Amino acid sequence: MAGIYLHIPFCRQQCHYCDFYRVVSHGDNSLFIDALKKEMIIRKDYLAGSNVSTVYFGGGTPSLLKAEETASILDHIRNLFRVDSEAEITLEVNPDDVSHKYMKDLHRAGVNRISIGIQSFRDEDLKLMNRRHTADQGREALDIIRKSGFDNVSADLIYGIPGMGTENWAANIDEILSFDIRHLSAYHLSIEPGTVFFRMKEKGQISEVDEDESTAEFNLLLDKTGKAGFINYEISNFGKPGYFSIHNTNYWKQVPYLGLGPSAHSYNGYSRQWNISDVKNYIRSVNAGKPLFEKEELDIRTKFNEYVMTSLRTMWGIDLLYVERIFEKEGYDYVVNLSGKFIDYGLMRQDNNNLFLTSQGMMISDNIISEFIMPSP
Numbered sequence: 391m392a393g394i395y396l397h398i399p400f401c402r403q404q405c406h407y408c409d410f411y412r413v414v415s416h417g418d419n420s421l422f423i424d425a426l427k428k429e430m431i432i433r434k435d436y437l438a439g440s441n442v443s444t445v446y447f448g449g450g451t452p453s454l455l456k457a458e459e460t461a462s463i464l465d466h467i468r469n470l471f472r473v474d475s476e477a478e479i480t481l482e483v484n485p486d487d488v489s490h491k492y493m494k495d496l497h498r499a500g501v502n503r504i505s506i507g508i509q510s511f512r513d514e515d516l517k518l519m520n521r522r523h524t525a526d527q528g529r530e531a532l533d534i535i536r537k538s539g540f541d542n543v544s545a546d547l548i549y550g551i552p553g554m555g556t557e558n559w560a561a562n563i564d565e566i567l568s569f570d571i572r573h574l575s576a577y578h579l580s581i582e583p584g585t586v587f588f589r590m591k592e593k594g595q596i597s598e599v600d601e602d603e604s605t606a607e608f609n610l611l612l613d614k615t616g617k618a619g620f621i622n623y624e625i626s627n628f629g630k631p632g633y634f635s636i637h638n639t640n641y642w643k644q645v646p647y648l649g650l651g652p653s654a655h656s657y658n659g660y661s662r663q664w665n666i667s668d669v670k671n672y673i674r675s676v677n678a679g680k681p682l683f684e685k686e687e688l689d690i691r692t693k694f695n696e697y698v699m700t701s702l703r704t705m706w707g708i709d710l711l712y713v714e715r716i717f718e719k720e721g722y723d724y725v726v727n728l729s730g731k732f733i734d735y736g737l738m739r740q741d742n743n744n745l746f747l748t749s750q751g752m753m754i755s756d757n758i759i760s761e762f763i764m765p766s767p
């Protein structure tokens with residue numbers, strides 16, 4: 391089993407919070423698409439013949455691709471890899487790219503899961519974040535997507551937005567749940583170096599919400615999604631039964647994946663590598679037959695740290711039998727000894743051979759997880 395991730399690095403404009411690799415583009419994507427297809431040919435053996443069970447078009451803005459461009463990329467993938475007939479094929483869309491015809495064409499091309507970036511239903515928030523769309527465009531897009539034949543629909547929201555406040559966040563959750571979506575990704579705003587928000591924060595034009603507000607908003611999220619039948623299977627991800635993101639779940643379960651396009655990461659069980667974050671050099675290097683990337687071989691300590699960091703964020707938690715098998719007595723004792731105090735504080739719990747964060751623990755997950763990182767000797 392394996393996944394394929396395609397990074398489509400173009401956006402019409404840059405959102406003030408975003409630090410994903412992307413460039414502003416209004417034009418022709420054909421040189422990029424040619425390079426993406428060439429990279430697939432060059433790297434077709436990376437997955438060592440494994441069946442591909444998920445394909446994910448992320449970005450950037452994959453909905454800037456024409457439906458026929460997406461279709462031709464998918465055809466190319468199917469020609470080069472063994473793609474399961476039931477594979478989950480996700481494409482991220484921005485609301486202002488959605489039309490009935492476009493969504494129908496994507497569906498026909500084989501896309502069977504849509505992830506739409508709604509972020510908020512308040513125009514003030516969208517303006518502050520420099521989103522391209524209005525709240526009404528978000529509402530309309532959600533309706534169109536469902537009416538175009540897509541059943542597996544996910545939406546992204548952001549909370550902890552300066553000036554939004556807990557009541558408006560509650561209204562945003564209620565409204566997104568009133569649409570017939572199957573999955574919700576809700577992220578706390580993080581203000582990253584290099585973004586416009588970071589500069590605004592430095593100038594005192596915005597400030598991060600305080601811890602009480604963050605906690606209250608996370609609690610609202612857990613409560614309202616739980617009552618609506620969603621399962622919080624990862625800190626920021628909520629799915630109806632049978633609708634968890636298979637692609638993302640596989641990342642957290644150490645399933646290999648091939649990442650194509652600038653800045654995309656790949657993992658094969660032994661090493662991680664990431665493509666150059668520069669679209670021009672990406673295209674040039676692929677056309678020269680040598681895609682530029684950096685690589686890290688994973689030693690046992692790094693594998694342990696990655697496992698603990700990702701599994702603690704999920705509802706499956708740390709599997710102690712797996713830890714004992716792969717990381718032996720040293721890893722097992724380390725986890726069990728460290729978890730004791732968190733269990734005493736009510737921040738973690740143990741259920742048979744699995745260790746999880748409690749909802750209280752999830753609120754300070756970054757602090758707890760950082761304590762589990764095994765330092766180098």
Ligand SMILES: C[S@@+](CC[C@H](N)C(=O)[O-])C[C@H]1O[C@@H](n2cnc3c(N)ncnc32)[C@H](O)[C@@H]1O
Nearest residue numbers: 407408410449450451482507546577578579580
């Ligand atoms: C990289 S975006 C791609 C999706 C698409 N381009 C869009 O904007 O809707 C994936 C999601 O990550 C979330 N995101 C990105 N940067 C974030 C940040 N700094 N804080 C919180 N959420 C963020 C947003 O919810 C966004 O929809």
Ligand code: SF4
Nearest residue numbers: 401404405408449450
């Ligand atoms: S959030 Fe999405 S649309 Fe906005 S800049 Fe980032 S990738 Fe582009």
